Structure formats: C-alpha cells, structure tokens
Amino acid sequence: MTTLTFPLSRIEGHARVEIEVQDGRVISTRFQAMEKRGFNLMVTGVPADQMPVIVPRICGVCSTAHHVASVKALENAYGIQPPPLANQIRELLLLGQLIQNQATSLFIFTMPDRLGVESLFHVDAEEAKKETQFDIARRALMVRQLGTDLITLAGGQFIHPVKAVVGGVSSGIDPGRAAAFQQRLQAALPTACELVDYYWEISTRMKDRIGTWGDDQPAYYIASTERDDPRYNSSIIRVMTPAGECCREFTADTFREELIFEDTDYSYAGRTSYQGGVIRANSLARANMTRRMGIRRADAYMRRLRSEFGHPAHPILLFDLCRGIELVYAIELASQLLEEDFTKGEVDMPYNPRDGEGWGLVEAPRGPLIHHYVIEKGKIAMGEFIIPTVHNMLAIERALRVAAERYITTDSVNLELEKAVGRVVRAFDPCIACATH
Amino acid sequence: MTTIQPPRFAVLQLSGCAGCEVSLLNAGEWIDRFDLAFMPLVTSAYDVPEVDILLISGGVRSDEDLHNLRQAVKRAKKIVAVGTCAISGGVTNLGNRDEVRQLFLSQSERHNLPRMLPKSQPVDVFVDVDLYLPGCPPTPELFMAALLEPPDFKASANVCQECGRQKLMDVKPTHLVGMAGGQVAPDICLINQGYLCVGSSTRGGCRALCTRPGHPCVGCRGPSNALIEKDSSTWLESIQRVFKSMTNIPPEELREALLSPQMALFLFQFSDYAGGDRPARSKDKVL
Ligand code: SF4
Ligand code: SF4
Helix, strand or coil, rough: CCEEEEECCCCEEEEEEEEEEEEEEEEEEEEEECCCCCHHHHCCCCEEHHHHHHHHHHHCCCCHHHHHHHHHHHHHCCCCCCCHHHHHHHHHHHHHHHHHHHHHHHHHHHHHHHCCCCCCCCCCCCCHHHHHHHHHHHHHHHHHHHHHHHHHHCCCCCCCCCEEEEEEECCCCHHHHHHHHHEEEEEEEHHHHHHHHHHHHHHHHHEEEEEEECCCCCCEEECCCCCCEEEEEECCCEEEECCCCEEEEEHHHHHHEEEEEEEECCCCCCCEEECCCCCCCCCHHHHHHCCCCHHHHHHHHHHHHHHHHHHCCCCCHHHHHHHHHHHHHHHHHHHHHHHCCCCEEEEEEECCCCCEEEEEEEEEEEEEEEEEEEECEEECCCCCCCCCEEECCCHHHHHHHHHHHHHEEEEEEECHHHHHHHHHHHHCCCEHHHHHH | CCCCCEEEEEEEECCCCCCHHHHHCCCEEEEEEEEECCCCCEECCCCCCCCCEEECCEEEEEHHHHCCCHHHHCEEEEEEHHHHHHHHCCHHHHHHHHHHEEEEEEEHCCCCCCCEEEECCCHHHHHCCCCCEECCCCHHHHHHHHHHCCCCCCCEEEHHHHCCECCCCCCCCCCCCCCCHHHHHHHHECCCCCCCCCHHHCCCCCCCCCCCCCCCCCCCCCCCCCCCCCCCCHHHHHHHHHHHHHCCCHHHHHHHHHHHHHHHHHHCCCCHHCCCCCCCHHHECCC
C-alpha cells in the first residue's frame, strides 16, 4: 500500500491530506488537522464576563463570530434579550466578517487556482501576467478591507472586536462615520461585482479544462440563516435532505440530539454527521436553503445560480461561486442597514449575572457556530465550541475520494491530483484554528 | 538600467489564530514595496526560502512548530516576532496552568501528527529575535513600521496619550463595573467610569483602538518603555497607583481583577513572561 501525502496551503491553519492507495484502488482519503491549542480546557476557571474578549482569539479569521456567539451564550445563561439596536449592530459586525472572509477565500485562497499561479502576490509571474495579477490583488484587498473596516466601525477593534457586551453593545455608531462608510460601500460595490463576475468566468473556464464542477453527490445541508432574507445573527438551525426538503429545525441547546459527533485518531479535529449521513455547511448550504437574498444585486446572482445549476445544487465548486453571491449580499445589505440611525434607542439592558448554562448561536461564514458554557460561581466550569468546519469533515473526505478516484489508475497517478486536492479542500474553506481550537 | 530588488520577506505561522496575518493583509501597501516569498495562508510554497525579513507569528506549541522555527530562522537576515503569541504565548498561556496542561496533553496523543510539547512557549526561548512587534494583533500601521527601515512611524509613550478621553479628578468610582456598566459615556476616561482600563501603562502605537469606541484597554501591546525592562510587580504597582489616585476602588478588588485571566494574558507578557525566569527584553528591540 502507498500513502500519498499532500501538504496544504492557502487555507486557514495547518492541515494535510493523506490518500492511501493499493493497486490503483483508493483505500482511504483523510483530512488531517495538525494543530491544537485546547480552548475548551483553557477557558475553565475564566470569569464568565471575560469570555467575549478571550474567545475571539480562537481564530483571527472568524473572531467576530466567536465574539458574538460568546455574548449570546452568556445572555442565554442569564435569561436576557438585547435591545433591537444592539442586534442590528451585531448583524453589521457579522456582515463585516462575511465580507472579509468571503473576499479572502475567493480572491486570496482560490483565485490563484483559476489563474494557474502560486499566489496572488507572487512576483515570480511573467511580466505580462504580473500587472493584471497585481491589479486584481489591489482591488481584492480593497474589497476585503471593507470587511475589517466594517468590523472596526461596529465592533471597536478590527480583528478581535470588543463592542458586543452582555446585554447589548457598548456604544452606538456615530452617524457621520456611518454615512461616510456607507458611501465607501456604495463606491466599492461595482468593483466587488466585477471581481465576482470575473471569478465566475474563470471558474467556468477551469471547469471546462478539468471537465467537472467537482463531487456532486447529494448530501444533507445545515444552516442557521433564514429561508427568506438570510440573517447571520441567527437563532434556529435547519437541516435539508439531499433531495432538497427542509427536514428538521432545532435550537442550539438540542444539537447533541440532532448531530452525531466523533473524534478520530488521525486528526486533531472531530467530525459530525446527521443521523449517520454526510452533511455540508457553509455557503452552498445557505444558498440551497435560502429562497431569496432579499436584496437586488445578490438576488440577480442567486437567479443565475439557480438557472445554471438547479436546486438543490451539489457540485462542490459551487461553494466558491456562492461565496461570491454572499460577498455582494453583505456589501449591499450593510450599506442598506447603515441608513438607519444607530444612536437612537437603548444600546444595552441591565442584567444580573447568574450561574447556569447557556448556548449561543450565530451563522459564521463556515456555517452554524455554537458556544455552550456552564457557569459556576461566576466562572466557566465547562466550555464547548461547536465549530462549523467540523460539520464538513466527512463531506471533505468524500469529495477527496471522488477526486482521487478520478486521477488514480492502476498504472499511474495523474499530476492533476495535487491541484485537485487543493481545489476540493479550498471549496469547503475549512478553518483549522477553529476546528481544533 | 538596474532595477533594485524589493526586499523579500516571509511569514512563518506557528500555533496562533492567524489574526496577525489577517492584519498584515490589511496593510496592503507592502504589495508594491516588498516581495512576499512565503506565507502559507496566501502562497503555496512549502519551505521558507532565503529572505531579508522573517515575521514569526504564533507560539511554539508542537514539535513541528519547533522544527519549522529552527529551519526558517537559518534562512533569514532579520527575525521579527509578531503578536502576543510569538512574544509571550498569548492566549495559549491559559493552557500552561498545571491542571489544564495535564489534561490537554493526555487528550492530545495522535498517531502520526505533530506531538504537543509540555508547554506553549514564546519564540525567543528557542531562537534569537531582532525585533518584537507586540499587539494582539499588531495593527497594519505597526506591521508596515516593522517592515520598513527606517520606520516612518511615531508612537506615543502609552495608550492614554492616543486615546483622547479626558481624565476627571473629581469623579471617583468606588467599584469596578465589569462589563455590565451600561452605555459608556464618550470623551470621559474609562477609569472615571469604573472600567479596568490599563492604557496608562500600556505602550502606544495602536492608536487606542479599543478605548476610543468605549472598551477598556486590556494591554495587548504590553508595557510601555518605562516599564518594559522591569519585572511584572513594578508594572502592577504602576497600575495600582493610577487607580489609587483616580478612584476609591478597594485595593483587593483591583488586585484580583488585574490578576484575572483576561488581564494576565497580556499584561505580564514582557517582564517575567510566561511565568519563567528569562531576562527582560531590551526596549530598543520593541516596536
Ligand atoms: S497574537 Fe493575537 S492575533 Fe496574533 S496569532 Fe496570537 S491570538 Fe492571534
Ligand atoms: S487599546 Fe489596548 S488592548 Fe486595545 S489594541 Fe490598544 S493596546 Fe491592545
């Protein structure tokens, strides 16, 4: 038996893929997360009210999702609801995160695969290519920076936000700054659309070259956004069957009854299934489970997706296209929300901390994220983080198997396999720092 | 005509959260001035090539981190430790508490995967560092300052000087409000409002990112130059003095809060950092 090992780059964190082959037959495909810091253990004994500052450090890419999930878990334990204004500001925060993340995944992680280069920033490229490439890079960085700047506007700090607090947010948003930022979003929207159009076009060209949109076996889908007008500051998790029926709705506190968790001995990340079936979270899950985005440009892209690929759509490279739709959605919606006055109304409500148990849910860019805390004497006695990437583990390994079988025969391993491994993994945009935490 | 080669730099990511890298991506100006030769988050190269500058983020958590670190520094002219994790272990230090450590190690046995070291360690336990760039994460402006030589960058001595909130001498809170303090008043010092803000002894350079919108500074940039070569008790005393003159908060209440995990993460990152007995870092090496 031979084991082929593929180190991975252009994803968040340290991971690799191992494929075991015997006589041209693929025996196993494994996705290995190779780092671990132990947040579930580290947070024991931490004063509960410090969690919203500590847990964003699980991951600098999805920090905002952890920040908001943490605050919501504490609010759930204390039995309080934040005022509407605070919820709107948190939604803005999560939109900032979505812009930042989807732009990074689209342009920095996966665009090089479509352009046939090592990196968007590499100067090794031929002179002619270099200028186009750097032009894309500059525009891509401009668009993605809108995300971190929106996080700063709504969340205080730019990577590890601080403004969501138990009971609400610590302050509103200054109208002058809101208006100025809204103009920036408006001005950048056409650029974002151009980049997404270009991305769609080169993705189609790549598909023509390799002859597939990737593993298209049906799967269960999981998301916590709404059917109409998806919102990321979410409250209910939904599951869709491979045939496209919405089969289950549940709240975060019952997740263990719905999903099966297991650890593996070859990875620092675990994996989940839905009643034994492969599930998928992330952009394609949301697109399949959303009727409409509720905003003009994003809905136009959504219609294009539906007419080109039907519903539910399963090919994995569509995850990438759906990230493009969400990038446009987040810019458009954030711009619309910023028309409201973020100084009117209560920013937070008084509360009394108490011991108990709480669950916090948000839709992170990679899917539903749950924080679960048990609080004793004001300190965390147990902390648990249910990470969306973990829901995709089985789906990643299955898609890797499809790719491996395509490129491995009895006499040879096609050199395209290495590229295929990268494309498959990046389509799911796994976050290893989160998955292992 | 000869073209001048732009300086080459690489980014080695050990065990961290990638927040430092995300911040660097925000400092997009380097695209035109530097050649990024290696950064697995954005390039698909698997070994660090010869470079002028090596930025290292994250702490040393596994044997693989250590191996990668030792290999990478050989190929770099200048070594910069960026972010709290690389400098002091950062948030991962919470896992160095004995009760957590044992449990963590017992749960971290895997076939064929990097082995976890007994403790999470800062980078300079193993290799020499030329420049420290503290912050969790450092801002894009600070990243550019670390890359450019000489840096066209000026920081204030501490966060207070960049914050702009006014200190009132006649408003003295009697207790810390924790995070349940309600709406934060603009323009007035957070200490006057009962928040545990340590900006007065934290080095400037972040432009008071947290305190301006109303969150107390937790000290992620580490001590100001006046304190950086002293041990942590000196730092603790300096914060206590500020609170003594500005508040009527009982000293025990203040002390307990200052030693709580959120503060301990950052506050004690230079002087006797990581609970060890290592010599202080020279302030000339800290940006
Ligand atoms: S210093 Fe902070 S931002 Fe940087 S890797 Fe560590 S936790 Fe993340
Ligand atoms: S205000 Fe304090 S905690 Fe916030 S970035 Fe600056 S030094 Fe770090």
